Amino acid sequence: MxxxxxxxxxxxxxxxxxxxxxxxxxxxxxxxxxxxxxxxxxxxxxxxxxxxxxxxxxxxxxxxxxxxxxxxxxxxxxxxxxxxxxxxxxxxxxxxxxxxxxxxxxxxxxxxxxxxxxxxxxxxxxxxxxxxxxxxxxxxxxxxxxxxxxxxxxxxxxxxxxxxxxxxxxxxxxxxxxxxxxxxxxxxxxxxxxxxxxxxxxxxxxxxxxxxxxxxxxxxxxxxxxxxxxxxxxxxxxxxxxxxxxxxxxxxxxxxxxxxxxxxxxxxxxxxxxxxxxxxxxxxxxxxxxxxxxxxxxxxxxxxxxxxxxxxxxxxxxxxxxxxxxxxxxxxxxxxxxxxxxxxxxxxxxxxxxxxxxxxxxxxxxxxVYGTRPWIVPGEGPTAVAEGEFTDTQRQAFTDRDIRFTTARGDLFATVLGPVTGTEIQIRSLGSDLSLLPTDIQRVDLVGPNRPKLTYRRDPDALRVEVPDEASRDLPISFRIRPERPAIRDRVKHLLAD
Missing domain, CATH: 3.20.20.80 (Glycosidases)
Incomplete structure (x- = not known):
């Protein structure tokens, strides 16, 4: 019993x-x-x-x-x-x-x-x-x-x-x-x-x-x-x-x-x-x-x-x-x-x-990933993510236009979710005409122990980053974007508090 x-x-x-x-x-x-x-x-x-x-x-x-x-x-x-x-x-x-x-x-x-x-x-x-x-x-x-x-x-x-x-x-x-x-x-x-x-x-x-x-x-x-x-x-x-x-x-x-x-x-x-x-x-x-x-x-x-x-x-x-x-x-x-x-x-x-x-x-x-917080927007891209339980197999596969943002220590991270097919990644949320990042960009790196500095240019409609040869083509790629004024986290805290 x-x-x-x-x-x-x-x-x-x-x-x-x-x-x-x-x-x-x-x-x-x-x-x-x-x-x-x-x-x-x-x-x-x-x-x-x-x-x-x-x-x-x-x-x-x-x-x-x-x-x-x-x-x-x-x-x-x-x-x-x-x-x-x-x-x-x-x-x-x-x-x-x-x-x-x-x-x-x-x-x-x-x-x-x-x-x-x-x-x-x-x-x-x-x-x-x-x-x-x-x-x-x-x-x-x-x-x-x-x-x-x-x-x-x-x-x-x-x-x-x-x-x-x-x-x-x-x-x-x-x-x-x-x-x-x-x-x-x-x-x-x-x-x-x-x-x-x-x-x-x-x-x-x-x-x-x-x-x-x-x-x-x-x-x-x-x-x-x-x-x-x-x-x-x-x-x-x-x-x-x-x-x-x-x-x-x-x-x-x-x-x-x-x-x-x-x-x-x-x-x-x-x-x-x-x-x-x-x-x-x-x-x-x-x-x-x-x-x-x-x-x-x-x-x-x-x-x-x-x-x-x-x-x-x-x-x-x-x-x-x-x-x-x-x-x-x-x-x-x-x-x-x-x-x-x-x-x-x-x-x-x-x-x-x-x-x-x-x-x-x-x-x-x-x-x-570790120790990061969300940015002003979670990301961008064409692939819709269904909300709610038991939806994990309902979405299409992510593409190299699907990007997610995180932030820590004054830096902004942009992770490309799908396999990269070309030589350039376009991050439209970071175009110079948008107010999401109202500051110049100091540098863009590939996240990792060697932190190679990347070639990029910022147009009115997108931040365009050249993908280096050593970057993965089969798994997500993360970029570290360092703004001139590291005020990103303060803006996010204010956004979440509201």
Whole structure:
């Protein structure tokens, strides 16, 4: 049975309330305002990790545990053909098969460091209810079953040893309904010995009970206390009305704990689950059309197929991911890029190569990314960026006329998103007839360690920069533009304040 009985839950809830009462924050929204941490606003790029029991079947997506119980889905048919009847072989039976025998957290952390990422966020618990960390609140966790290792704890130590910031994600809210398909036909979802894994399995349109919400709060606070993450990422279902007071209690607890520990922390949310200014807005697999005054984030995956490892997998190109990164950063955002390790704990070679390509590019062009802020306009070019979630595969490929601007230390950076086809780049936003840059240009450089000075001319309709032979033709190119009067950032601050 579930370790979180009524007495245990009540004791833990009382402890949460005592921490809040002793702190400087109440549970009212106006007392939960928080500034985005400097590590986040300056870091811009992080790694997300979807890895769990669902990596064993490696079919469809990380929603395999739900869909294998939904009659008529490909997962349902695949499961019966491959593993047998769901009453005989259910999702719980994948747990012993999830051995993670080749999981090396130090190697993972080295890969993430080479990618140029500044923060790392593994999924601590997905909708399936299997915790990837040691917990006293459920026997269904990676330290006691499957790998028999505290995956999140080991990864936290390895990531921090590389100088990266560590966060976690919680998708437990959706556990309320996740396995409800297994109630529509004979399956092990009704097995009395596994009810603590499969959970309520209630209808999606119902609101969670008080017991479920209290359980969610206690588990999430325990996760914070065990691993002291500097970022807690929440998936979409927390915007349900019943969660609202529990979100406020969690934020008050987490922010109070962070103040005790001297940490700069943040919470991610989607839609309108949190009030503006109390957490960081996140857009899943999508972007924004323009600059958002408040810092925000996109979470997306290296693949178009799934968040977790599946076979076959379809990966995005480094060119497209770097273009998305620069588009997001130019609009005051950060990119949380997901990978999906295999069940044995190895990261697919294709994903390692992709991350290393990104890292090599950032090693040269990071000056246009890290520590930057948006300019007066995010950019220019013919390729439209659709706004909103699940739009990451809807736009056309960026061209060499698609340019994004960032600024730092008085310099303006212009990054060409598409592969360069000619010998000259035209930046129309910087034409001398426009008021966006009302000062002469001192010099234009190619961003990088050697910083070669480039030939350019400024016409009324565009700044025209000659592309040197050493510039990349396959990945984005970043130019540093140094104005005579470095007043760019002051103008941007004024613009965003308005």
């Amino acid at each position: 579930d370790a979180l009985d009524d007495a245990n839950r009540r004791n833990r809830l009382d402890g949460i309330d005592r921490v809040i009462a002793a702190g400087s924050r109440s549970t009212e929204w106006n007392d939960l305002l928080i500034a985005p941490p400097p590590w986040y606003v300056d870091g811009k790029f992080g790694i997300f990790i979807h890895w769990g029991v669902y990596s064993v079947p490696a079919f469809g997506s990380e929603w395999y545990p739900r869909n294998m119980y939904r009659v008529g889905t490909p997962e349902y048919d695949h499961h019966r053909a491959t593993y047998g009847d769901q009453q005989v072989f259910g999702y719980k039976d994948f747990v012993p098969m999830f051995r993670a025998e080749r999981f090396d957290p130090n190697e993972w952390a080295r890969i993430f460091s080479r990618s140029g990422a500044r923060f790392v966020v593994p999924v601590a618990e997905h909708h399936d209810g299997f915790a990837m960390y040691k917990t006293a609140l459920s026997r269904w966790n990676a330290a006691d079953q499957g790998p028999q290792r505290d995956v999140v704890g080991e990864l936290a130590e390895a990531v921090r040893a590389q100088g990266l910031t560590f966060g976690v994600s919680s998708h437990r809210a959706e556990h309320w309904f996740f396995f409800n398909g297994g109630r529509s036909f004979p399956s092990d979802v009704d097995d009395p010995g596994a009810l603590d894994l499969y959970g309520p399995a209630a209808r999606e349109e119902t609101q969670p009970t008080t017991a479920f919400l209290e359980d969610w709060l206690v588990r999430t606070c325990e996760l914070v206390d065990r691993h002291r993450p500097e970022l807690v990422w929440f998936d979409w279902w927390i915007e349900q009305p019943a969660f609202e007071p529990y979100l406020r209690r969690f934020a008050a607890y987490y922010y109070t704990r962070a103040e005790e520990w001297g940490q700069h922390v943040a919470i991610n949310y989607k839609f309108d689950a949190f009030k503006p200014g109390t957490a960081i807005f996140d857009v899943e697999r999508g972007q924004l059309a323009g600059i958002r005054p408040e810092f925000w984030q996109t979470d997306t995956s290296v693949s178009t197929t799934s968040w977790s490892h599946v076979e076959p997998q379809h990966w995005k190109r480094p060119l497209d991911l770097l273009g998305d990164l620069m588009d997001i950063v130019s609009k005051n955002g950060a990119l949380l890029l997901n990978i999906g390790p295999k069940a044995d704990g190895t990261i697919p070679a294709e994903e390692v190569a992709l991350l290393e390509t990104i890292g090599s590019w950032l090693a040269v062009n990071g000056e246009a």
